Amino acid sequence: MSNPIFEDEVDALLIEAYEAAFKRQPTKQWLEAIAMRVGTKGGVATLDEAAEVTGVTRERVRQIMTKVEAQLKGVTIPRAQEIAETLVARSPVPEPVGGMLARLGMTRPTLTGKAFLNILKLTGTSATTLVGTDLVRVDDWLVEESEVPVMKAVFMANKHTSAYGMTTPEEIRQALASPDNPLDVADIWRVLKREANIKWADEWLWVEKENDGPHANRLVNTARSILSVNSPQTVASLHDGARRVWRFRKLDVLPPTAAMKVFFEESPYFVVEGDLVRPIKPLDYHDILGSTTATMIDVLKGSPYQVMDRQSLAEACDDAGISKSTYGVWTTYAEWMERFGPSVWGLRGSSPNPAAVEAIRRAATARLKAEPRRKTWSWTVDGRLAQTMDVTTSFLNSGVMSFVPEVRSLLRGQSLEAMLNGRRVATVKLGDDHSFCWGWHPAIRAMGLERGDVLRITVDVAAKTAELQTGGQELWN
Structure with missing residues (x-):
């Protein structure tokens, strides 16, 4: 004969406890009420629910339960340890835990985690006493205490959806884990798979939020930005645009193209036809991206060739009042831009x-090669280092230059206060392990530098200052 299930063991103990307390057997109604209150009928019933079965007051039920519970202290339930071990081994377990335990022949399908813990408490024991670790109820799950962080998986999936658009169980595990508690990614999968509003593309997932608008998902925002400029576009193009802006924002969770296609197919904001994606409603980049960004897009759309070299684009943006730092960042990271050749830029989807x-690239290269690029250094009469250099298009656009090796060796890894007529106009920084010095854009604006000017930078190494002087060919004399 097989072993009795857990609830049958407990019900037998309840009869014994009642008989010990009242010297008589419980009626069918009282046994039902006590079992409901203890938890062998599913959840743990309230006093009112138990009273309704017996037709007495809740206070009378409380009095009876007090005496019965006193008889349960210290009794042993044969299957309790086996069940606790199983729950710990398979944690987290969704409610009702009997759904899993019944398949193993241990309990009824209706047993809840709350009822199991309540029964252990009534007998004066706990999961910790039985198996050395506690079991905790979190939402609709029973969880071994060290795995409680796993129950934040849905919260983290929501957070990742906003930050990245899509994520994976492994990314969520890494976000929730600690050096002392690495967690098991299989547990993360189990929790997430029960959430109806989590959508899947193989191992990639996202949370489908109700009434959230497009702004709760970075991937939606990025695709809308790109498609507001040119539509439709391929999934690969949208992926590459996302990669650019992810790099700028130092985001390290970017789904592959295949997963991204599933995302767009199931999104309410886009329509996918073959490999092409378009917005469900037409988008205008003037509304989506703002006036400054729209101005640069207008500049590129105004090009008869749909592309411009970096120098020409910089000049056009400067004429339109767009700062060098702004279009410098855009050419490197903007999701709606695309590099069609060395120093040749256009709008994604063009x-x-x-x-x-190729013709534009060659013309730009020839123009850059024609620029003077002289650079030299000398000691001043008061013992300072002075570097004289031609102002180039590259310097104006990037705000980055390099000192000659003789100067650079003395300044490596330092910051300098750039001074113009005794006033600080910028703080520039030299790299520890490369030759570049950056942060010059404020100084460039303050000096009104143009291509073809000559710049002299006089460095006081001890004071960490760089005095600036601009002029023409006379500075070479």
Whole structure:
């Protein structure tokens, strides 16, 4: 004969406890009420629910339960340890825990985690006493105490959806784990798979939020930005645009193209036809991206070839009142831009003629090569270092230059206060392990530098200052 299930063991103990307390057997109604109150009928019933079965007051039920519970202290339930071990081994377990335990022949399908813990408490024991670790109820799960962080998986999935658009169980595990508690990614999967509002593309997932608008998902926002400029576009193009802006924002969770396609197919904001994606409603980049960004897009759309070299784009943006630092960042990271050749830029989703791209690239290269790029250094009469250099298009656009090796060796890894007529106009920084010095844009604006000017930088190494002087060919004399 097989062993009795857990609830049958407990019900037998309840009869014994009642008989010990009142010297008689309980009626069928009282046994039902006591079992409900203890938890062998599913959840743990309230006093009112138990009273309704017996037709007495809740106070009378409380009095009876007090005497019965006193008889349960210290009794042993044969299957309790086996069940606790199983729950710990398979943690987290969704409610009712009997759904899993019944398949193993241990309990009824209706047993809840709350009822199991309540029964252990009534007998004066706990999961910790039985198996050395506690069991905790979190939402609709029973969880071994060290795995409680796993129950934040849904919260973290929501957070990652906002931050990245999509994520994976492993990324969520890494976000929730600690050096002392690495967690098991299989537990993360189990928790997430029970959530109806989590959508899947193989191992990638996202949370489908109700009434959240497009702004609760970075991938939605990024795709809308790109498609407001040119639509439709391929999934690969949208992926590459996202990669650019992810790099700028130092985001390290970017789904592959295949997962991204599933995301767009199931999103209410987009329509996918083959490999092309378009917004469900037409988008205008003037509304989506703001006036400054729209101005630069207008500049590029105004090009007869749909592309411009970096120098020409910089000049056009400067004429439009867009700062050098702004369009410098955009050409490197903007999701709606695309590099069609070395120093040749256009709008993502454009289809410029390859011959035109090559012609523009060659013209830009020739113009840059024609620029003077002299650079030298000397000691001043008061013992300071002075570097004289031609102002180039690259310097104006990037705000980055390099000192000659003789100067650089003395300044490596330091910051300098750039001074113009005794006033600080910028703080520039030299790299520890490379030759570049950056942060010059404020100084460039303050001096009104233009291509073809000559710049002299006089460095006081001890004071960590750089006095600036601009002029023409006379500075070479």
